[in-house]
Each structure stands twice: as C-alpha cells, then as structure tokens.
Amino acid sequence: MRAVQITEFGGPEVVQVREVPEPVPSAGQILIDVARCGVNFSDTLLRENAYIAAATLPLIPGGEVVGRAPDGRRLAAMIPNGGYAERAVIPQDTAFAVPDGIDDVEAVALLAQGLTAWWLVNRTADVQPGDSVVVHAAAGGVGSLAVQLAKLRGAGRIIATAGTPQKRDLALELGADAAVDPATEDLAAALSEANDGRQVDVVMEMTGGRVTDQSLDALAPFGRLAFYGMASLIEPSKVSPRTLQRRSATVAGFWLMHAFAHPAVLHKAYAELATKVMAGDLRVVHGGDHPMSEVRRVHDELRNRRTTGKLVIDPAR
Known part of the structure; x- marks a missing residue:
C-alpha cells in the first residue's frame, strides 16, 4: 500500500511517499480503508523528534483517520501513528x-x-x-472550535487572537466579540482593552513564550490559563509561583492522550460535537483537502502558520 514514511528526522524533505507492507490488526483492532487522515502541528514536531513523546524510526505519521471497516461501518479514530496511509x-x-x-x-x-x-x-x-x-490561534483547528464552544457554553465576551487580518475576520465570523493581533507589543493591555478595559477570566493558549507571559498578566483574580500546546519552541515561558499567587491564578496543562483513559467521556464528547455540527450550531473550518503526494508542502505551510482550520490528506491521491 502507499503511505508516507519517515526514515530520518528533519525538515519536510524527510517526509516521503513509499510502498510499505499493509498493517495487520491485532486483537482489539480493526483494519480500515482510510478516506482521510488529519494533519496536525504535532506531526511536524514528530517529524523532528521534538514532540512530547519520543518517536522511533521508521515511522508512518498521522494520528487521526476516518474510513470504512470491512463490515461497512464508517469509523473515526485517533491512533499513535500510521494514519498517512x-x-x-x-x-x-x-x-x-x-x-x-x-463529512x-x-x-x-x-x-x-x-x-x-x-x-x-x-x-x-x-x-x-x-x-x-x-482564545489564541483562534483561526486554527482547535481555536476555531473553542471560540464556538465557549460561546455555546455562555461565555460573556470572547477575545480571539490571530496573526493576519483574514484570520481575525474568520474568528469574528465564528462568534468572537473582538480580535487582536498576538504580535501587539503590549499584548496584556490589548487583551484587557478588548474586554472593555477589564482583565479576563480564561485564556486558552498554545503558543508559549511572550504570549503565555502576557496572557498571565491579563488574567483577572481567579483567572484560568489552559495550556494545550507550544508552537513557539524557542521562547521559554516564565511562570512563577509568586505571579500565580498575586492573581490567585490557575495554570493547567492538557494533552489529549491522557483523556483516552476516560473513553466514555470521549465518546459522549464526540457524539455531542457531531450533533452540534449536524444541527448547524458548530462549524468546522475546512483548511484544505490535499493529495497525500503533497504532504511536504502541507507540513511546510502548517509549520509556518499559513493555514486555517482543519487540514486533511487523501491517501488515494
């Protein structure tokens, strides 16, 4: 079968389409024909062996797929790797x-x-x-959905950040009340200004470095910062206990892999999300449906933040 395989760590050039043996399901596994595979920022980190979990070569990347089982069922799943196939x-x-x-x-x-x-x-x-x-990176895959889910949960005011005017406009279309350029020198002041001069209650953050530090500065007492990624690998964050105490602030990290210890919750969440999409209450931003043969270009655009919404590759092309 055709698949993308990495045999050495590095830049987009190490991502190659090859002929590889078909996987064989073990007990508790299902072999599916992949219709689409998701492409995530974490895939570009995995390619460099810079992700949370260390990688072992050779490797077929891709952690999320949708396709058909032999009995005709249409299934979506997250997997450790092997999705670009x-x-x-x-x-x-x-x-x-x-x-x-x-879809x-x-x-x-x-x-x-x-x-x-x-x-x-x-x-x-x-x-x-x-x-x-x-919501930082509000035009991205997580951010675009988080803006809408926060609104559906009753958030009073949603401030989105995104790096281009087009991405900020998209965040406003999705329900954000204000949009800010994260490159603004005094980001903390800009976030407070966008909140009618008040400090904010919640920050969803995946950048790191200066953005994290200034987001903490923008938190109101008892504010919460939920950290779920680190797109800026070269900018360290400076989160001190004294800073947290001064604001009675909470900083929490989240990695989805830990949530798979709670499958019942995840099944409930997926079904709830799908229901909202079908009802028209939740919009998935299609970021591009690309042939697997163009995976290098997709990685390059994703890493350099030239994408919006959800990117997928089609293994049949």
Whole structure:
C-alpha cells in the first residue's frame, strides 16, 4: 500500500511517499480503508523528534483517520501513528461511529481538535456563563472550535487572537466579540482593552513564550490559563509561583492522550460535537483537502502558520 514514511528526522524533505507492507490488526483492532487522515502541528514536531513523546524510526505519521471497516461501518479514530496511509489499524474500543450527516473533514476535525476544544472548554478551563475568554490561534483547528464552544457554553465576551487580518475576520465570523493581533507589543493591555478595559477570566493558549507571559498578566483574580500546546519552541515561558499567587491564578496543562483513559467521556464528547455540527450550531473550518503526494508542502505551510482550520490528506491521491 502507499503511505508516507519517515526514515530520518528533519525538515519536510524527510517526509516521503513509499510502498510499505499493509498493517495487520491485532486483537482489539480493526483494519480500515482510510478516506482521510488529519494533519496536525504535532506531526511536524514528530517529524523532528521534538514532540512530547519520543518517536522511533521508521515511522508512518498521522494520528487521526476516518474510513470504512470491512463490515461497512464508517469509523473515526485517533491512533499513535500510521494514519498517512491507504489503510490503518484502529483501536476498537475508542473508535467513534461517524453519522451520515458528517463529512470526512468534519469527522477528522472532531478528533484531536474537536475533543481538545471540548475538554478545554468543559473541563480544563471550565468556562462558566459570563466568563470573558481569550482564545489564541483562534483561526486554527482547535481555536476555531473553542471560540464556538465557549460561546455555546455562555461565555460573556470572547477575545480571539490571530496573526493576519483574514484570520481575525474568520474568528469574528465564528462568534468572537473582538480580535487582536498576538504580535501587539503590549499584548496584556490589548487583551484587557478588548474586554472593555477589564482583565479576563480564561485564556486558552498554545503558543508559549511572550504570549503565555502576557496572557498571565491579563488574567483577572481567579483567572484560568489552559495550556494545550507550544508552537513557539524557542521562547521559554516564565511562570512563577509568586505571579500565580498575586492573581490567585490557575495554570493547567492538557494533552489529549491522557483523556483516552476516560473513553466514555470521549465518546459522549464526540457524539455531542457531531450533533452540534449536524444541527448547524458548530462549524468546522475546512483548511484544505490535499493529495497525500503533497504532504511536504502541507507540513511546510502548517509549520509556518499559513493555514486555517482543519487540514486533511487523501491517501488515494
């Protein structure tokens, strides 16, 4: 079968389409024909062996897929790797049934991004009615969904950040009340100004460095910062206990892999997200449906933040 395989760590040039043996399912696994595979920022880190979990070569990247099982069921699942391929094995107990009203891009977008956004809003940050919420990278896969889910949960004011005017306009279309350029020199002041001069209750953050530090400065007493990624690998963050105490602030980290210890919650979350999409209450931003043969370009655009919404690759092309 055709698949993307990495045999050495490095830049986009190490990502190559090859002929590889078809995977063989073990007990508790299902072999599916992959219709689409999601592409995530974490894939570019994995390519460099810079992700949270260390990688072992050779490696077929891709942690989220949607496709058909031999019995015809349409399933979506997250897997450790192996998704950039024509066929993949998925775990039976954490495979999500995909309703007919959900297309392939939506089915994949509701996995890593959708479940992360759901957990951030409902659990980690615990957004309450009336809370002011900052969503960084609000035009991205997680951010675009988090803006909408926070609004549906009753957030009082949502402030989005995004790096271009087009991305900020998209965040406003999705329900944000204000949009800020994260490159603003005094970001803390800009966030407070966007919140009618008040400090904010919640920040959802995945950048790191200066953005994290200034987001903490923008928090109101008892504010919560939910940290779910680190796009800026070269900028260290300076989170001190004294800073947290001065604001009675909470900083929480979240990695979706830990949530798979709670499969019942994830199945409930996926079904809830799918229902909202079919009802028209939640919009998945399609970021591009690309042939697998163009995976190098997709990685380059994603890493350099030239994308919006959910990106997928089609193994058949």
